[in-house]
Amino acid sequence: MTWLAISDADRQYFSAPDPQSFLPRGSLVVETRLSPDDRPQTLLAYRERYPWERSLSLQAIPGGGIVLITSQNGESAHVALSLEDSERADLLRITYSWDAPARWGRLAIERPERGSVRTVLALRPRPLWLGDIEAMATSRGLIQLDDDVEFFAFSDTVEPLGPMPSLTANVPLMAQEGYRPVDKLARGDLVETVEHGPVPVLAHVSRTVPARGSFRPVRLRAPYFGLQKDIIVAPDQKLVVSKPMVEYMFGCEAVLVPARHLVNGTSAIWQDLDLTTTYHQLVLPEHETLIAAGSALESLFIGRIRRKPENHAQSLLSKLPRNQLPEHLRSAHPVLRPFEAITLVEQSAA
Secondary structure, three states: OOEEEEEOOOOEEEOOOOOOOEEOEEEEEEEEOOOOOOOOEEEEEEEEOOOOOEEEEEEEEOOOEEEEEEEEOOEEEEEEEOOOHHHHHOOEEEEEEEEOOOOEEEEEEEEOOOOEEEEEEEEOOOOEEHHHHHHHHHOHHHEEEOOOEEEEEEEOOOOOOOOOOOEEOOOEEEEOOEEEEHHHOOOOOEEEEOOOEEEEOOEEEEEEEEOOHHHOOEEEOOOHHHOOOOEEEOOOOEEEEOOHHHHHHHOOOOEEEEHHHHOOOOOEEEOOOOOEEEEEEEEOOOOOEEEEOOEEEEOOOOOOHHHOHHHHHOOOOOOOOHHHOOOOOOOOOOEOOHHHHHHHHHHHHO
């Protein structure tokens, strides 16, 4: 799998072995926030008339949801996915995937901050011309792009949806024989958990993604959060914080804090080095708390995906038999909102 094109306000990238060819299967990923006043938005649009007419348009329509329209040689294809009212306030990851030889396509809306996914099928999609992908990614004057779009990217595969790994390769996790990098842990290894001591790894999952938007890496810095060394995680990786002040401030034993809420220039910073990053995580028998370089982090939460064949088939877990997957209950610990996380960090540093 290769990310062929990545584009945001700071950088535009494209690379393909033969730009003058078609991409028979792939994915377009767009991350955006929608207008709070419910105005119509053209999130991304492109049109070319030489040597034949073709276009792509992704729009947010008030009362009509997300609409994708593609056209080649006068033949148009249209696919739409309605929006729930609550989705308009969240960051959305919109993924259009196609497999032209199989005559299959899919439009999906994910809410990375909440972990929800909704999809609709797109029938008989057309392959995209790599020259058009290059033009969209590198020539801002040739596209219409809404200011609320954080980034867009194209890959040469059908991108997975659902549970997302969140630890970079070198994050050390406490295992039976001591700390080991997460990318070196595999099925059958024992890792230490706060709740149940050593438990077996059922599966190791990984994914390479653009280092942008909800994938943008966060460096958590030692000695904050009990860390013995800096670690780099995904923005939605949650830390499990349990201190006397937590019970005093929030009335509970522990709280969950997404890494993105902790970025303040001191204890946590954005890690902007590469175009892409690879995240890893572990599937455990239960939804557990791992020990990473001295800090407590959530393991991968997969919920009851084993009961949902469609969700399982489109996820990173698709190669694992559903009957071998566990069912995870959500943590009883509350997830802090941004201002609550800021207050907690300030009190911890005081």
